[in-house]
Amino acid sequence: MNIGEAARVSGVSAKMVRYYESIGLIRSVTRTQSGYRVYSDDDVHALRFIRRARSLGFSVDETSQLLALWHDKSRASADVKAFALKHVAELETKIAELQAMSRTLQHLASHCHGNDRPDCPILDDLADDSSRASR
Amino acid sequence: MNIGEAARVSGVSAKMVRYYESIGLIRSVTRTQSGYRVYSDDDVHALRFIRRARSLGFSVDETSQLLALWHDKSRASADVKAFALKHVAELETKIAELQAMSRTLQHLASHCHGNDRPDCPILDDLADDSSRASR
DNA sequence: CTTGACCTTCCTATGATGGGAAGGTTTAGA
DNA sequence: TCTAAACCTTCCCATCATAGGAAGGTCAAG
Numbered sequence: 001m002n003i004g005e006a007a008r009v010s011g012v013s014a015k016m017v018r019y020y021e022s023i024g025l026i027r028s029v030t031r032t033q034s035g036y037r038v039y040s041d042d043d044v045h046a047l048r049f050i051r052r053a054r055s056l057g058f059s060v061d062e063t064s065q066l067l068a069l070w071h072d073k074s075r076a077s078a079d080v081k082a083f084a085l086k087h088v089a090e091l092e093t094k095i096a097e098l099q100a101m102s103r104t105l106q107h108l109a110s111h112c113h114g115n116d117r118p119d120c121p122i123l124d125d126l127a128d129d130s131s132r133a134s135r
Numbered sequence: 136m137n138i139g140e141a142a143r144v145s146g147v148s149a150k151m152v153r154y155y156e157s158i159g160l161i162r163s164v165t166r167t168q169s170g171y172r173v174y175s176d177d178d179v180h181a182l183r184f185i186r187r188a189r190s191l192g193f194s195v196d197e198t199s200q201l202l203a204l205w206h207d208k209s210r211a212s213a214d215v216k217a218f219a220l221k222h223v224a225e226l227e228t229k230i231a232e233l234q235a236m237s238r239t240l241q242h243l244a245s246h247c248h249g250n251d252r253p254d255c256p257i258l259d260d261l262a263d264d265s266s267r268a269s270r
Numbered sequence: 271c272t273t274g275a276c277c278t279t280c281c282t283a284t285g286a287t288g289g290g291a292a293g294g295t296t297t298a299g300a
Numbered sequence: 301t302c303t304a305a306a307c308c309t310t311c312c313c314a315t316c317a318t319a320g321g322a323a324g325g326t327c328a329a330g
Binding site: 125 | 180205208211212217221223226230240248257
């Protein structure tokens, strides 16, 4: 099948399929005489795998490692589990960072009258971050 | 003061100070005869404001809008509050996305034996995402 | 044989940041 | 007074994953 159909059935855009090939994430598929890429069901399967891994927040590099684990029939499930849990830890770190931002902003907003007067503790905080330490 | 000192006291790298100037986030400061940038306390104040806004997850563009609100002495605090709360909503959306990823991965990992056998439900899921719908 | 829907490669941009090269300036010390 | 170190300047490149678009070749249906 052509790249367009492979893109459609895998959910990965044709643009990204070419990109993934260029960086070596997927193998270079065979071509027709005229140069069109030809994809097999296995290729589409790999593309779906990639799309799913990306949707779980794995980087392209990490996805590459997951593909290697997938193809390595002799790997231990412990290796895969450790890899997944390491990513979970990174996600949790990121979540905690965003929650800290959100919490701070909500706190500031709760002290802002939100009326038509100009004085606003949110901007006051941004303008003088030493206030955070002393208050 | 020179850009190096301004960077040190504001917490924004000299590299970024030049970048912020190049994109118009901060004004072009005056120069010495030899071309060195010269920063005032007000300039440093603005840089601190920017650093704090960035640390709360505002984009450079949003930071620019915050700077405008800061300098607009007649704006209503309601405008600032609405702006902040919109950002909180975006943060919460992002948090929810990451939490969904984390939850899914934790769920998969909990079903993985994590031993030296090769079979692993994590990779099975990645390899066949139709399983998610049917199970 | 034409037209439209494909496909190809190549270049550009995004957002925020850092690295580094090549070269000019300033300052402190010998 | 000279020199070396520590500054500064601009300019280019890289990151990461993705998209847009141009210029041109191919294929299939009418």
